[in-house]
Amino acid sequence: MGSLKNEEEMEPIGGESSRDAVLYVNGVRRVLPDGLAHLTLLEYLRDIGLTGTKLGCGEGGCGACTVMVSHYNEVLKKCVHYAVNACLAPLYSVEGMHIITVEGVGSRKSGLHPVQESLARSHGSQCGFCTPGFIMSMYALLRSSELPPTEEQIEECLAGNLCRCTGYRPIIDAFQVFAKTDDAFYTNTSSSDLQSGEFLCPSTGKPCSCKSKGLNGAETCKKSTANEHNYEPVSYSEVDGSTYTDKELIFPPELLLRKLTPLYLNGFGGLKWFRPLKIQHLLELKAKFPDAKLVVGNTEVGIEMRLKRIQYKVLISVAHVPELNVLHVKDDGLEIGAAVRLSELLQMFRKVINERAAHETSSCKAFIEQIKWFAGTQIKNVACVGGNICTASPISDLNPLWMAAGAKFQIIDCKGNIRTIMAENFFLGYRKVDLTSGEILLSIFLPWTRPFEYVKEFKQAHRRDDDIAIVNAGMRVFLEEKGEDLVVSDSLIVYGGVAPLSLSAVKTKEFIIGKNWDQELLQGALKFLEIDIFLKEDAPGGMVEFRKSFNT
Numbered sequence: 001m002g003s004l005k006n007e008e009e010m011e012p013i014g015g016e017s018s019r020d021a022v023l024y025v026n027g028v029r030r031v032l033p034d035g036l037a038h039l040t041l042l043e044y045l046r047d048i049g050l051t052g053t054k055l056g057c058g059e060g061g062c063g064a065c066t067v068m069v070s071h072y073n074e075v076l077k078k079c080v081h082y083a084v085n086a087c088l089a090p091l092y093s094v095e096g097m098h099i100i101t102v103e104g105v106g107s108r109k110s111g112l113h114p115v116q117e118s119l120a121r122s123h124g125s126q127c128g129f130c131t132p133g134f135i136m137s138m139y140a141l142l143r144s145s146e147l148p149p150t151e152e153q154i155e156e157c158l159a160g161n162l163c164r165c166t167g168y169r170p171i172i173d174a175f176q177v178f179a180k181t182d183d184a185f186y187t188n189t190s191s192s193d194l195q196s197g198e199f200l201c202p203s204t205g206k207p208c209s210c211k212s213k214g215l216n217g218a219e220t221c222k223k224s225t226a227n228e229h230n231y232e233p234v235s236y237s238e239v240d241g242s243t244y245t246d247k248e249l250i251f252p253p254e255l256l257l258r259k260l261t262p263l264y265l266n267g268f269g270g271l272k273w274f275r276p277l278k279i280q281h282l283l284e285l286k287a288k289f290p291d292a293k294l295v296v297g298n299t300e301v302g303i304e305m306r307l308k309r310i311q312y313k314v315l316i317s318v319a320h321v322p323e324l325n326v327l328h329v330k331d332d333g334l335e336i337g338a339a340v341r342l343s344e345l346l347q348m349f350r351k352v353i354n355e356r357a358a359h360e361t362s363s364c365k366a367f368i369e370q371i372k373w374f375a376g377t378q379i380k381n382v383a384c385v386g387g388n389i390c391t392a393s394p395i396s397d398l399n400p401l402w403m404a405a406g407a408k409f410q411i412i413d414c415k416g417n418i419r420t421i422m423a424e425n426f427f428l429g430y431r432k433v434d435l436t437s438g439e440i441l442l443s444i445f446l447p448w449t450r451p452f453e454y455v456k457e458f459k460q461a462h463r464r465d466d467d468i469a470i471v472n473a474g475m476r477v478f479l480e481e482k483g484e485d486l487v488v489s490d491s492l493i494v495y496g497g498v499a500p501l502s503l504s505a506v507k508t509k510e511f512i513i514g515k516n517w518d519q520e521l522l523q524g525a526l527k528f529l530e531i532d533i534f535l536k537e538d539a540p541g542g543m544v545e546f547r548k549s550f551n552t
């Protein structure tokens with residue numbers, strides 16, 4: 001399929017020269033030849049014999065293909081580790097990175113990792129198909145956490161992994177031994193006894209169900225989750241895995257020193273894969289290939305190409321363009337680059353709600369709740385804000401919130417001209433947005449909320465975790481004090497899942513503005529919502545009565 005091209009031979013992608021595409025898998029250096037742009041990371045891994053990673057749903061919904069990606073983050077000046085769905089990750093998107101698969105974590109032969117051993121001992125593996133994915137989600141959480149994770153973080157990191165056999169309880173039990181809430185519980189036996197005589201579990205910091213008064217709380221708790229029969233641990237003597245760390249795969253030193261370079265590679269059927277590192281190069285590419293698809297997480301494009309058989313000829317990975325990765329806290333709000341991943345955004349929201357006045361972060365709190373239920377952790381680790389916005393899905397979880405929260409989108413064209421548009425006006429129809437083929441979404445500006453301004457999210461899906469919405473919404477109301485009363489000064493209520501696009505309840509807004517914030521307003525608003533959100537009996541998506549019940 002030809003060889004790697006250097007910059008001189010390249011399409012317009014800047015003046016730096018390109019190098020070999022390199023990847024590390026389980027500590028082993030691998031040179032990626034040109035011609036593989038059509039491959040996913042999963043296909044590549046299985047082709048090289050690493051078949052522990054499984055193909056389940058192929059759309060990032062089941063987690064059987066979970067692997068851990070590590071790379072050096074130039075901004076944070078440290079290695080970052082996170083779980084991804086290998087079934088959606090384009091092979092070249094992980095160029096310059098280290099991939100750890102379940103084979104690299106441990107095996108019977110080389111010794112099991114504590115995560116693997118605990119799962120096996122707790123009967124958390126039955127048919128075994130989903131097991132590598134669970135192991136990798138938990139392993140990635142442990143490697144990326146500076147402190148031992150909480151029980152909640154452990155459950156959250158598994159939201160994108162499905163198991164059809166166990167009912168999840170043995171899996172959760174197996175992994176909860178890695179949760180630790182308070183060092184004192186481990187070091188000070190007297191502090192692990194409540195005055196009532198109840199025993200506090202060292203792993204969870206909560207009263208322990210085994211209620212044992214044994215010598216060592218940790219030991220008692222361990223036995224309650226692991227197999228109580230005598231056994232010879234394969235690789236370690238304690239559940240905390242202290243002896244295992246000698247074998248832990250380190251981040252390859254070569255990748256610490258190696259600078260990312262722009263890439264231009266090819267794939268089957270004439271597919272071109274570009275990785276510009278500068279906005280100027282990205283804009284030049286977009287001018288040259290107006291129909292090119294921008295990709296970051298590939299969680300939408302990947303599904304379109306594989307499951308819907310849509311053929312894109314040119315893919316431009318914009319994940320490493322600095323201008324698209326900004327996350328700036330400003331006096332009047334937050335500037336968010338279009339390529340910022342949802343997990344990064346979530347962290348930023350958590351940071352600002354701790355640092356800023358409570359009234360300023362009502363939108364941030366609503367986004368935190370909505371992102372929690374957006375998808376599994378593996379998807380949130382790669383899916384970007386701009387990808388979700390530009391997909392303009394009628395069930396997008398975040399677009400109703402951007403609109404309601406009064407966000408503004410910055411759009412840049414191939415010549416570098418920037419225009420700003422209110423999120424409210426950006427969505428034009430079914431998966432149609434106000435972008436010409438020469439334009440891309442550059443960034444999003446989310447204003448802080450004002451005193452007496454409140455933003456709320458809503459999502460109803462078939463199940464809570466990792467599911468698409470049946471109906472969702474974003475709502476904002478800004479109240480003004482008038483004497484004894486609170487009067488609605490401004491508002492926006494936007495619903496998803498009820499029309500071909502995220503739909504603003506215009507008449508309801510008109511009705512409530514200027515009215516007192518009371519029960520009467522609520523009853524009147526519900527009537528107007530029935531007019532604004534009108535679902536025909538044969539509306540696409542079905543479940544019309546059910547969906548109507550959420551709107552009012």
Ligand SMILES: NC(=O)c1ccc[n+]([C@@H]2O[C@H](COP(=O)([O-])OP(=O)(O)OC[C@H]3O[C@@H](n4cnc5c(N)ncnc54)[C@H](O)[C@@H]3O)[C@@H](O)[C@H]2O)c1
Nearest residue numbers: 294295296297298299300301338383384387388390391441
């Ligand atoms: N597969 C899943 O389980 C799952 C779950 C939840 C959400 N999602 C998807 O997450 C996606 C978000 O991110 P992603 O990074 O994976 O998307 P992606 O890389 O697949 O790109 C999605 C779309 O957005 C466009 N796009 C991306 N950045 C753009 C920009 N800066 N300007 C203009 N267009 C741009 C792409 O060209 C493409 O059409 C959503 O679209 C949503 O469909 C997937």
